Amino acid sequence: MRFARIALLSLLVAATASAATTIPPIPFKQRVLPNGLQVYSAQDRTTPTVAIHVWYRVGSKDDPEGRSGFAHLFEHMLFKSTKNMPSEMMDRLTEDVGGFNNATTFDDATAYYEVVPSNYLETLLWAEADRMASLNVDDANFKSERDVVKEEFRFRVLAPPYGRLFYALEKSSFVKHPYRRPGIGSIEELDASTLDDVRKFHSTFYRPDNATLIVVGDFEQQQLDAWVDKYFTPIAKPSSEIPRVSIEEPARAEEKRITEYAPNVPLPAVAMSWLIPSASHADAIPLFVAATILSEGESSRLQEKLVRGEVAVEAFGDADVREDLGLFGMVAILSSEHQPAEAEKLMRAELASIAEKAVTPAELEKAKNLIVTSALRERETSNGKAFSIGEALSKQHDANVVNNGLAKVQAVTPADVQRVVKKYLIDGKALVLTYLDESAKGGAK
């Protein structure tokens, strides 16, 4: 991301929740160009703006070996010069006309997006096609942008007191799968990357048959289709294979406990993670509902037991489902005078209670209502709708999830939640990460 978040332990609503029987469906149309480019479009003429997204099926998990953080660094480079655009021209075409642009590197995909006044739609289609077809970055550009990414690393990981906690959790939760490499990378591996790596990455992954164009907002369908044909059809489809991650993460044989020390940690924290199935697995939905019951809102279980119980200042959980497999995470930042072990015990007790006694129908109903309202808020803008389509495609390879996912959430029963909590979180093996100020190192308190 050029500006804001990178998904470390995503607290965003998973794409599985982005639809509801009670909310208007997103009436998308889909087609495929001869070169393999997938095109999704959904008209919404409420306001004269349009969101243009291009999602490439390449994410942090595709970082080359020894180049952790590369997919994200590359994302920054796609705002530099192409054959027909000087550096930062995307900003001229968006910000300068009252729109905006940004990009986000996820574990499984990289999304580039713009929102512009709708009379600029053709201009942006041209620009997205241009940077898909060619990238023309020089060494000075590359080095300066690499410095920016290193500052982003300091900003996200080194400066905030709990930045290193999420970094370590991501790194330690997987042993084999490339999800173990934090998307932001490391200073050393960023330094090791070269301009040649950038060119190679573009030719390997930035191609029409590895991309999805999503257009949502104010447009005429025929006109859009004609522009898409004009600007994207000529982009050649390379004959080379697209490399895919096929490494399987082994099931955890036993629990693992680690301690991470960092400077300026005002209050200790504890984080736990469990391996859960991929986003397209049927259990992903009840796991997401379980996370909502545990963590969403002031009356959620973690909030009531840990925060209102005065053991933690903050406590939250998340079912972070991805394309290959997911992580269920729970984190508590302790209140002063309290110890990580207390929070761990309380969080485990909530899981045990769900596994033994199930959740109440009222609690489940509440979670479903919260999920519906949150999906409604996501759909207030064309950009939000385009995001929900992109996430469904990158994680589940099925855009229909945006229109039928919520029916699946509505169908979840207390027994479903009970079963998945028992299977993955009680019988599964936890990684427990204790996070302390470095002054606590070596036994000194």
Next chain:
Amino acid sequence: MKRWMAALLLALPLIAQQTTPPAPAAPREAKLPQPVEMTLDNGLRVIVVPKHDLPLVAARLMVKAGAAADPRGREGLADLTATVLTLGTKTKSAEQIARGVEALGATLSADASWDSTTVDLSVMSSNLNKAMEYVADVARNATFPKDELERERAQGIDALQASLAQPRVLAAVVASRLTFGDAPYGANLEGTPKSLAKIERDDLVKFHAAHFRPNNAVLVLAGDVKADAAFALAKSVFGTWVGPAAGRPSARRPGGPGDSATRVVVVDMPDAGQAAVIVGRRGIRRVDPAYLQAIVANSVLGAGYSSRLNQEIRIKRGLSYGAGSSFEPRAQVGPFTARTETKNESAAEVASILVGEMKRLSTADVPEAELTPRKAALIGDFAQSLETTSGIVNRVSALARHDLPLSDINRYISGVQSVTAEQVRKFAGTNLSGDSNIVIVGDASKFLEPLKQQFAEVEVIPSAELDIDSATLRVRKEKK
């Protein structure tokens, strides 16, 4: 057939090699929201902005008093009052409120800003009526239970300690002190560990009684609700709301006297993973006639990716992930800040860029080729903020807070467009060049020498000796 296909494929790339972007089509007019309003007999102003594309409503009850009304030594009172406001009423416990609201799929929160305190609701329209009862209940009948206060106080102190460990948060707090001294705006909105410890339950009760009254409040609803239905709902949940007989207390001058001392302060935090750099000074009031000039000037200087600060610091030099600036116009003169974060080694360099760019804005007219796109960026942000129910509530309630006409919404675009380069230069001459304070929080050993070469007087305060409760910023040494 095959040859025909091949010919087509050959022909297409010629079209694709279009080397310049296609020109835009004619723009379509945006529809601006049309607020309708009425005032209830008890003085409560109700504003409704109907928008029916999704079954969602955002609502806000705003009272026109916030942290600027905090008594000296009890900074953080408005914020703490807002936090505890939703944690108990005459008939409901904190759990009952949270569970009741969330069963409706709604979110309810209360927040204090400098000039107002708000209760915000987001809810699907089918549950609006039920959810509004909770809004009214906490606004009218909050009881501020002692145990809830104690928990929130303890957690507030813990949270402050965590946030003040971040260089950029600490730098912002120190910059406010330098700009406003010991006037209310000089404090931290959330208070300090010391000030939170002094607040008593009675302070919350008094704050609530003084400011939560219908003739000091505005209710704004935006989204899937008809105006008539919203007015009827407002009457049913707020119609019998009566304010206390006692008048409202007079407040301190939140902006203070406005002296213009210039200080360069380094807070030495040897462990800092990155340095935070802020230039701060007094800005403008929200009702200042030059408000739009300020917004346009700042858009050139430091709002958005392509503003000058981000161009110079991030795009040209790779010194930061981002740099920016803002005016925060308030009821009284609010702050202006320009800020960035960088590796400790380049802190002095970015400080001089921040100051230099502020000055440059006052020395030469912004070229039209730069000014026009910056105005377009502002207009675009404005239009996007009106696409969501919560964005509409924000815009409308900000106007209502400062008693500005709601029709200003319809004048914003033309107002921005009419600001000239000369106005920007003159505005910057008065408001951005000259006396400013500079704060750097970071590992001083890595930037102190170059900083001293740029600025004659640099004060270094070790983080252990910093006292953010004091306008002097230093822990007072006990005399032996």
